[in-house]
Amino acid sequence: MKPINVGLLGLGxxxxxxxxxxxxxxxxxxxxxxxxxxxxxxxxxxxxxARKLAGNELxxxxxxxxxxxxxxxxxxxxxxxxYTLSKELVLKAIANGKHVVTAxxxxxxxxxxxxxxxxxxxxxxxxFEAAVAGGIPIIKALREGLTANxxxxxxxIINGTTxxxxxxxxxxxxxxxxxxxxxxxxxxxxxxPTFDIEGIDAAHKxxxxxxxxxxxxxxxxxxxxxxxxxxxxxxxxxxxxxxxxIKLLGITKRTPNGIELRVHPTLIPTKRLxxxxxxxxxxxxxxxxxVGATMYYGRGAGAEPTASAVVADLVDVTRMHTADxxxxxxxxxxxxxxxxDTPILPISEVRTSYYLRMRAFDKPGVLADLxxxxxxxxxxxxxxxxxxxxxxxxxxxxxxxxxxxVEKNIDQAIAKIEALSTIAGKVTRIRLEExxx
Amino acid sequence: MKPINVGLLGLGxxxxxxxxxxxxxxxxxxxxxxxxxxxxxxxxxxxxxARKLAGNELxxxxxxxxxxxxxxxxxxxxxxxxYTLSKELVLKAIANGKHVVTAxxxxxxxxxxxxxxxxxxxxxxxxFEAAVAGGIPIIKALREGLTANxxxxxxxIINGTTxxxxxxxxxxxxxxxxxxxxxxxxxxxxxxPTFDIEGIDAAHKxxxxxxxxxxxxxxxxxxxxxxxxxxxxxxxxxxxxxxxxIKLLGITKRTPNGIELRVHPTLIPTKRLxxxxxxxxxxxxxxxxxVGATMYYGRGAGAEPTASAVVADLVDVTRMHTADxxxxxxxxxxxxxxxxDTPILPISEVRTSYYLRMRAFDKPGVLADLxxxxxxxxxxxxxxxxxxxxxxxxxxxxxxxxxxxVEKNIDQAIAKIEALSTIAGKVTRIRLEExxx
Numbered sequence: 001m002k003p004i005n006v007g008l009l010g011l012g013x014x015x016x017x018x019x020x021x022x023x024x025x026x027x028x029x030x031x032x033x034x035x036x037x038x039x040x041x042x043x044x045x046x047x048x049x050a051r052k053l054a055g056n057e058l059x060x061x062x063x064x065x066x067x068x069x070x071x072x073x074x075x076x077x078x079x080x081x082x083y084t085l086s087k088e089l090v091l092k093a094i095a096n097g098k099h100v101v102t103a104x105x106x107x108x109x110x111x112x113x114x115x116x117x118x119x120x121x122x123x124x125x126x127x128f129e130a131a132v133a134g135g136i137p138i139i140k141a142l143r144e145g146l147t148a149n150x151x152x153x154x155x156x157i158i159n160g161t162t163x164x165x166x167x168x169x170x171x172x173x174x175x176x177x178x179x180x181x182x183x184x185x186x187x188x189x190x191x192x193p194t195f196d197i198e199g200i201d202a203a204h205k206x207x208x209x210x211x212x213x214x215x216x217x218x219x220x221x222x223x224x225x226x227x228x229x230x231x232x233x234x235x236x237x238x239x240x241x242x243x244x245x246i247k248l249l250g251i252t253k254r255t256p257n258g259i260e261l262r263v264h265p266t267l268i269p270t271k272r273l274x275x276x277x278x279x280x281x282x283x284x285x286x287x288x289x290x291v292g293a294t295m296y297y298g299r300g301a302g303a304e305p306t307a308s309a310v311v312a313d314l315v316d317v318t319r320m321h322t323a324d325x326x327x328x329x330x331x332x333x334x335x336x337x338x339x340x341d342t343p344i345l346p347i348s349e350v351r352t353s354y355y356l357r358m359r360a361f362d363k364p365g366v367l368a369d370l371x372x373x374x375x376x377x378x379x380x381x382x383x384x385x386x387x388x389x390x391x392x393x394x395x396x397x398x399x400x401x402x403x404x405x406v407e408k409n410i411d412q413a414i415a416k417i418e419a420l421s422t423i424a425g426k427v428t429r430i431r432l433e434e435x436x437x
Numbered sequence: 438m439k440p441i442n443v444g445l446l447g448l449g450x451x452x453x454x455x456x457x458x459x460x461x462x463x464x465x466x467x468x469x470x471x472x473x474x475x476x477x478x479x480x481x482x483x484x485x486x487a488r489k490l491a492g493n494e495l496x497x498x499x500x501x502x503x504x505x506x507x508x509x510x511x512x513x514x515x516x517x518x519x520y521t522l523s524k525e526l527v528l529k530a531i532a533n534g535k536h537v538v539t540a541x542x543x544x545x546x547x548x549x550x551x552x553x554x555x556x557x558x559x560x561x562x563x564x565f566e567a568a569v570a571g572g573i574p575i576i577k578a579l580r581e582g583l584t585a586n587x588x589x590x591x592x593x594i595i596n597g598t599t600x601x602x603x604x605x606x607x608x609x610x611x612x613x614x615x616x617x618x619x620x621x622x623x624x625x626x627x628x629x630p631t632f633d634i635e636g637i638d639a640a641h642k643x644x645x646x647x648x649x650x651x652x653x654x655x656x657x658x659x660x661x662x663x664x665x666x667x668x669x670x671x672x673x674x675x676x677x678x679x680x681x682x683i684k685l686l687g688i689t690k691r692t693p694n695g696i697e698l699r700v701h702p703t704l705i706p707t708k709r710l711x712x713x714x715x716x717x718x719x720x721x722x723x724x725x726x727x728v729g730a731t732m733y734y735g736r737g738a739g740a741e742p743t744a745s746a747v748v749a750d751l752v753d754v755t756r757m758h759t760a761d762x763x764x765x766x767x768x769x770x771x772x773x774x775x776x777x778d779t780p781i782l783p784i785s786e787v788r789t790s791y792y793l794r795m796r797a798f799d800k801p802g803v804l805a806d807l808x809x810x811x812x813x814x815x816x817x818x819x820x821x822x823x824x825x826x827x828x829x830x831x832x833x834x835x836x837x838x839x840x841x842x843v844e845k846n847i848d849q850a851i852a853k854i855e856a857l858s859t860i861a862g863k864v865t866r867i868r869l870e871e872x873x874x
Contacts, residue, residue: 017727021585021586024587028652029584031652031775032584032767032772034772129582135728136728136731137577137581144574144752145566145574146745147466147748148462148746148747148748148749148752149745150461150465215468215469273710273713277710289461290454290462290572290745290748291741291745291746292572293735294572294573294574294733294736295734295735296731296734297710298730299731304727304729305729308583308586308725311584311727312582312584312585315581315584323757323759323761328756334468335468335469335471338467
């Protein structure tokens with residue numbers, strides 16, 4: 001059978017990894033796919049560097065439109081990132097009848113609806129396993145492995161940079177700034193780390209998983225996003241003392257009122273398996289009504305782990321590309337005319353538990369004031385600790401864990417607590433999830 | 438589009454679960470599959486009981502051949518177990534041009550080659566996600582999610598009964614016999630628990646994963662199988678002291694000389710995520726050359742978790758059944774004319790590390806004798822502890838952890854150690870795997 005011809009847009013970390021994996025495992029991949037998958041063309045910025053990396057077996061060009069317009073290319077792999085040029089290229093490739101594989105979570109979270117619609121109309125596939133959690137086949141698990149289930153919630157450690165930073169802060173008692181610098185030196189964090197540390201990257205991935213899990217269209221503007229840059233060693237330490245670990249989780253949950261879609265630092269019980277996912281590793285917990293909780297763990301980034309997902313998509317497309325488009329797996333797991341219009345809940349309507357820390361002057365009546373405020377808002381307290389003041393300090397740290405309540409009530413409680421004359425400064429609020437086993 | 442008609446062979450735990458899940462999640466499953474999937478017929482032993490469970494929406498018969506011969510049935514789901522009648526039924530269904538979904542690991546491990554050949558010749562699909570690790574979509578991950586990789590090894594906790602027993606023995610310091618009885622009372626172990634506790638069930642599942650991972654035919658007679666019935670509280674406790682947990686692992690590994698295929702109690706470092714998979718939960722670690730280690734975790738048994746896998750297969754078959762058979766995912770991941778003839782290694786040729794425990798008379802020269810025997814066989818020692826004799830006892834427990842060596846050398850060493858006059862009784866040998874992260 002004649003080979004499948006692949007054109008790469010971009011030959012950086014993931015593009016290079018894809019080329020390496022396709023070449024090294026060519027014989028096994030051909031045995032699995034039933035025909036050879038070969039990269040015949042790549043568009044790059046730096047011709048000379050690319051020739052050194054790729055050799056003479058493929059045509060290297062600087063204009064990516066040459067790839068998407070080349071009639072010999074069967075599948076276009078988009079690895080240039082961003083969502084302006086990449087969107088134009090992907091839509092052009094689709095218009096030209098080519099299948100597309102992409103690792104671009106931002107592009108899909110922002111423009112997925114338009115892209116999938118175009119692909120649907122043209123009868124081509126857009127595959128994106130590499131867009132979420134790198135080498136972990138989580139898209140396949142959600143879209144095909146758990147189709148029997150009504151998905152109840154998904155909670156994932158889906159950003160390796162922030163998980164590395166949190167692991168190091170806890171392990172070594174270092175501050176956020178110190179570890180961020182180390183992460184940058186190790187190449188785990190970018191020079192401008194905003195997308196990672198503010199949770200935006202995780203929110204892109206969460207949006208994609210939520211769309212597949214619940215059968216809803218992409219609506220990234222409705223995701224709530226809070227990063228880890230304000231987390232202190234102190235809170236990490238107190239959480240540990242209470243039996244919890246702090247992770248940056250992406251959480252999406254089906255509730256009677258709508259779908260929760262939120263990324264934020266989260267206390268989770270230390271005994272949960274996912275609490276022990278350390279360093280740059282990723283893991284996604286999925287709760288289905290039939291299967292219960294399942295977890296998927298592995299490397300969420302890096303040249304070859306991401307290439308593993310890109311190549312798996314190439315094999316999938318190769319296996320499926322002659323099949324009747326109506327019988328292919330739908331892009332968002334659900335048939336396109338059967339997407340749901342369930343609304344995304346604003347963060348004020350989210351229900352969860354909370355870790356609250358405040359600094360109080362060590363005076364009589366403080367606890368009475370605090371507990372009264374919470375009781376009036378019907379927030380019940382699960383645990384409370386008061387730390388002895390350090391020598392020479394006038395203020396004590398009070399930490400409270402609440403039972404589940406709605407976020408707008410906590411907002412009110414915090415406003416009232418901060419207004420107390422016995423409380424100094426701001427209240428620290430970190431959400432808490434039990435993540436039933 | 439007209440519904441897909443499913444015929445169930447068996448309406449016990451999994452069959453009942455399948456019916457429940459298909460009915461409860463009918464609307465979501467239809468949204469995903471693109472058409473309705475409905476059970477129209479079931480073959481059972483007890484008509485009355487089945488009618489009570491299933492209601493009047495389906496035809497219930499006692500002769501399973503009525504199901505496999507019914508021209509209105511599109512997919513036959515085999516859930517009766519065993520490998521005599523079930524084999525005949527599955528082959529008959531295939532001969533009649535029906536697709537088959539089965540949860541029967543024994544059938545596939547023993548007769549998979551014949552069944553897949555028949556399905557291939559007839560152009561029908563045989564799907565078996567439920568045969569390994571219940572609701573965890575591990576077959577899909579191995580067969581489709583990790584196609585980019587040369588699989589290096591697979592190691593799994595794939596029998597919930599034995600994992601429950603080991604967790605309880607460790608947690609509560611109970612003996613094997615005591616916990617087995619509890620497991621039987623809880624319904625986690627069968628009245629005749631041999632298949633579970635002697636590792637045979639795990640070996641069936643391992644054979645299937647090995648075939649998919651390495652592209653080899655089924656050859657169950659070559660699997661090495663050792664159960665947990667001889668494990669003592671003492672060894673579990675010593676292992677913990679040394680930083681290891683004992684799990685019944687199914688391990689299959691590619692080596693330069695052949696493929697290892699073995700089920701046995703195994704020491705693994707307590708800090709590994711998989712060491713913390715407790716109770717009836719299952720988990721499978723897969724090491725690929727590109728992706729590194731990935732892990733899949735969830736419920737390995739039970740009505741609805743297993744039904745989750747059965748229904749996922751039904752959706753897969755529904756999505757794919759009009760596709761050109763040549764472009765379907767191959768049953769064993771690799772195209773059928775491209776299976777490998779790599780041999781399975783006998784256990785004597787397996788390379789691993791070992792935990793050895795022996796009872797020695799507390800006399801001078803014992804350790805010198807032991808270490809000399811190991812040194813002569815080029816087995817190096819990683820750790821050794823000698824336990825003080827209990828009051829009134831003459832013998833001490835000596836525990837050694839070895840570095841990696843070949844099993845036949847350990848066999849020789851054990852024979853020589855047991856022949857020493859300073860050693861009392863048999864040497865306990867438990868294999869040890871580091872399972873690199």
